Amino acid sequence: MRTIQTRLAVVAIFFESIQGVRGLASGGAPAARNTRKKKAKPKVIENDAQVLEQYRSRITRAIGPNNESDDSWWSRFLEASARPLRRSVTLTPRGCEEDICKTILSNENVLWTRNGFYVNDDVSKDARHVTGLLYIQEAASMLPVAALLDDFHGQKTQNEQLLAVDVCAAPGGKSVQLISTSKEKITLIANEVSSSRLASLAHNVQRCGTCERTVLTHGDGGQLLTSLRDLCDLVLVDAPCSGDTQSRRLNISLAAHIRSAPSPQQTERLAKEQKRLLLAAVDAAKPGSGLIVYSTCSLDPAENEDIVNAVLNERSDLVLFPPPTAFSHFQTNALLPGTVRLWPHDTHNTAGFFCARFKRLGNTIHTSPFKTKEEHITSQQGRRQQKLTSYYNQKANLNIFEPSDAVTNYFLRHFGIPDLPAAFPQSKLMRRGTDLWLVPSRIPDCLLSQLNRPGVKLLQAFGNKPTSNKDLENAIKADRVRCTHDFALAAGHLSSCPLLLHETNHLLAYLRGEDFMFQIDSAIAERLKQEDSSITILVAAAKPLLHPHRHIILGLAKLLPPNKREDRESYIFQIKNQLPRDLARRDVHLNNFFC
Numbered sequence: 001m002r003t004i005q006t007r008l009a010v011v012a013i014f015f016e017s018i019q020g021v022r023g024l025a026s027g028g029a030p031a032a033r034n035t036r037k038k039k040a041k042p043k044v045i046e047n048d049a050q051v052l053e054q055y056r057s058r059i060t061r062a063i064g065p066n067n068e069s070d071d072s073w074w075s076r077f078l079e080a081s082a083r084p085l086r087r088s089v090t091l092t093p094r095g096c097e098e099d100i101c102k103t104i105l106s107n108e109n110v111l112w113t114r115n116g117f118y119v120n121d122d123v124s125k126d127a128r129h130v131t132g133l134l135y136i137q138e139a140a141s142m143l144p145v146a147a148l149l150d151d152f153h154g155q156k157t158q159n160e161q162l163l164a165v166d167v168c169a170a171p172g173g174k175s176v177q178l179i180s181t182s183k184e185k186i187t188l189i190a191n192e193v194s195s196s197r198l199a200s201l202a203h204n205v206q207r208c209g210t211c212e213r214t215v216l217t218h219g220d221g222g223q224l225l226t227s228l229r230d231l232c233d234l235v236l237v238d239a240p241c242s243g244d245t246q247s248r249r250l251n252i253s254l255a256a257h258i259r260s261a262p263s264p265q266q267t268e269r270l271a272k273e274q275k276r277l278l279l280a281a282v283d284a285a286k287p288g289s290g291l292i293v294y295s296t297c298s299l300d301p302a303e304n305e306d307i308v309n310a311v312l313n314e315r316s317d318l319v320l321f322p323p324p325t326a327f328s329h330f331q332t333n334a335l336l337p338g339t340v341r342l343w344p345h346d347t348h349n350t351a352g353f354f355c356a357r358f359k360r361l362g363n364t365i366h367t368s369p370f371k372t373k374e375e376h377i378t379s380q381q382g383r384r385q386q387k388l389t390s391y392y393n394q395k396a397n398l399n400i401f402e403p404s405d406a407v408t409n410y411f412l413r414h415f416g417i418p419d420l421p422a423a424f425p426q427s428k429l430m431r432r433g434t435d436l437w438l439v440p441s442r443i444p445d446c447l448l449s450q451l452n453r454p455g456v457k458l459l460q461a462f463g464n465k466p467t468s469n470k471d472l473e474n475a476i477k478a479d480r481v482r483c484t485h486d487f488a489l490a491a492g493h494l495s496s497c498p499l500l501l502h503e504t505n506h507l508l509a510y511l512r513g514e515d516f517m518f519q520i521d522s523a524i525a526e527r528l529k530q531e532d533s534s535i536t537i538l539v540a541a542a543k544p545l546l547h548p549h550r551h552i553i554l555g556l557a558k559l560l561p562p563n564k565r566e567d568r569e570s571y572i573f574q575i576k577n578q579l580p581r582d583l584a585r586r587d588v589h590l591n592n593f594f595c
Contacts, residue, residue: 048255052078055244055258059299062335073345080344081247081254085351088139089123090173091115092208093180094489095133095547110139111348112326113146115181127590128546130511130583131554132208132489137173138249140342140350143326144295145177147340147357148234150323152291161185161213161426161442164234165284167221167277170197172204174238179210185426186234187442191217191224202453203582209489212427215443216453225280227446230363234291235281239274241296241303242267245352248344271302278311282318287363291321295355299343304354305336321359398448401429401436401469406476410459414483415538416496420458423494427455431472434461436481438490456490459483485555485580488538492553497524498538499559499575500551504590507541510554510577513584517562518575524559525571534558534576545590555579 056074063073088110110116116139123129124136148164162185166175169190178188190205192198198218205214217224225235247257262270274296281292296303312318320338331346333339342353403421407429411417421429430439430448438456439448448454459481466472475481492498499520501507509516524537537559540551558576577584 048253051255051258055254059301062299062301062305062333062341076345077343078254080349083248083344083349084251085138085248086349087119087122088137088142089117089119089129089134090137090142090177091117091180092132092135092176092210094131094209094552095128110142111329113142113177113181115177116142121591123591125585125587125589127507127511127588130207130585130588131541131546131552133546133552135173135176135204135208137177138351139348140297140353141173142177143340143342143353143355144236144238144293145174145181146326147323147355148178148236148291148293149182150326150357152234161187161440162233163187163189163228163231163442163444164236165189165191165225165228165232165281166236166238167191167225167281168193168238168240169216170194170201172201172208174236175201175214176204176208176210178234178236179213180208186213187426187440188214189217189224189228189443189447190214191219191221193218193220198452205453206486206489207583211453211456211486212424212438212490213440215440215451215455217447217450218452219450222277222280224450225277225284227450228284228444230284230287231444232284232290233286235285235293237277237281237292237294239277239294239296239303241270241274241298242300244298244300245344246297248351267300267302271307274303274307275310278307279314282311282315282358282360285360287317287360290360292318292358292360293355294358295353297351297353299341299352299354301335304341304356305333305339308336308339308356317360317362318358319361321357323357327355398430398432398437398439398451398454399469401431401472403429404473406473407436410476410479410481411491414536415492417491417494420491420494423491429458430454431469434465434472435459436472436476456486457484458487458491483536483556485578485583488553488555492538492540493551495538498540498551498553499524499557500540500542501554502542502545504545507545507554508588508590510539510557510575510579511584511588512586513577513579513581515577516575517572519572520559522571525573534560536578539575555583 090113108118110118116137118139123134126134128134129136164178164186166178166188169175170192172190175188175190179186188210190201192201195218198216202216205211205216242262244258244261247254250257278292278294281294285292294308298304308320312320322338327340329348330340330342333341339354339356342348342350344350344352407421408419411420417423424438426441427438428441430437432454435457436459437454438458439454443451443454459476461472461475461481463475463480466475499518501510506516506518535558536556539554539557541547541554543550546552556578558578560574560576562573
């Protein structure tokens with residue numbers, strides 16, 4: 001009986017819902033359950049003029065009181081924002097040695113950095129960009145590093161390297177520029193909080209050959225700076241921002257870009273994060289000599305001058321310290337003298353940018369806005385995270401690996417490098433799991449367990465994977481290791497027997513990741529005869545194919561003996577390409593970029 005009553009009740013509810021729908025369709029009153037009013041959606045501004053006018057109201061006060069009533073700057077600003085950006089490149093450590101700058105006489109130099117040049121053609125597919133001699137970077141983005149290194153004389157002894165931190169490093173342009181333009185020897189800690197952007201940072205650091213002096217960390221930039229309190233000579237905070245000046249870089253209209261930019265509420269949250277990062281950077285700088293550069297690619301004063309003024313008001317040990325050379329090419333910022341604004345419509349024709357340099361004066365102790373590592377572990381979230389990562393930390397620990405005859409003999413026998421550890425006096429050998437790394441000695445011990453990439457990976461063991469230094473040494477003696485691309489770029493120039501490519505077709509075939517036949521010299525052929533099977537060799541582009549003054553190491557390859565007798569007698573061997581897959585480019589070509 002109850003089952004029948006239940007079924008009847010369900011049928012009644014079903015017919016009531018149908019009647020409610022019919023009532024809505026015929027204009028009748030909705031059912032009682034549908035009387036709740038929907039929230040009104042925020043009104044979307046569809047008119048481009050309204051979007052641009054709102055944006056203009058936010059940035060107008062940065063123009064200065066004398067120009068706010070003049071509409072000519074706004075028309076020039078809109079006109080410049082519609083033009084494409086000038087192409088520019090930075091010379092990397094692999095390309096800016098000796099007098100290479102003199103070989104680019106046909107290209108205009110970027111005024112505020114000696115390694116930046118404007119180019120007329122797209123070099124993204126050029127062999128010099130693929131091999132890491134050049135890094136494509138917008139001219140305005142070169143200003144923070146130029147300001148950071150301008151007229152800097154830190155507290156540095158003769159044999160000590162300076163410690164620098166790039167807090168928000170991805171995709172890596174400023175990190176590469178910092179290493180390539182520093183006259184002083186600098187060890188760089190490049191940090192990125194985003195996992196997706198960390199891959200691009202690692203790719204560019206490896207491609208441009210800066211692994212020897214650069215270590216990568218993955219985590220919150222504020223917590224990293226808190227763990228480096230009073231230790232850093234140079235701190236670069238290229239803070240996350242609204243990016244309202246990216247329309248020229250993305251080649252879209254300014255109105256369309258402003259629509260997709262963060263909302264005012266999101267910009268307020270960004271401003272809080274920018275302030276927190278800058279305060280943490282001040283704590284990390286060395287008292288009395290540490291320099292900090294704060295920059296954004298935004299023109300909104302709420303993300304620039306307001307942040308600088310707020311931090312200066314809170315920190316009595318911090319002053320603006322404008323660089324004498326880098327800032328001399330720009331007009332004084334009317335809203336905050338001592339800082340620089342780059343406008344799209346000024347004489348330099350760059351993207352919009354803001355930059356300020358500070359100096360820390362004393363050892364004033366302030367509470368960091370970020371938790372230290374110990375405070376984070378004591379929290380509930382920190383304890384949970386520590387349990388999840390405890391196994392990884394055991395595998396990621398770095399152990400000192402004392403140089404031995406096994407290591408020396410391995411590199412001498414295979415690559416003709418007599419004493420590799422002695423060639424890098426500012427680094428030390430360390431083992432992480434099955435890998436042998438070359439780690440900069442300047443890195444503080446408290447940071448070793450947090451490194452994502454601790455420097456140059458020299459060797460990687462295979463087969464019976466070693467679990468101790470002794471096991472790794474035995475694996476090296478037994479040739480159960482393979483060299484890495486990092487080793488080739490960092491130490492390949494020390495080799496006495498690289499395979500030199502003199503022809504453009506061989507160079508492009510290697511950069512495309514292809515195998516090819518190649519006629520080797522008699523010395524390499526004799527070495528191959530002494531081995532039972534194939535050998536691993538270093539491959540280099542002979543001068544002046546890529547560089548006017550020296551050979552450029554490209555990577556590693558395996559040399560396979562030919563099957564035909566006539567090829568063996570004429571020294572024509574097969575080159576088995578070992579270029580990493582993510583570095584191979586099928587569309588690479590070689591232009592007459594250098595004179």
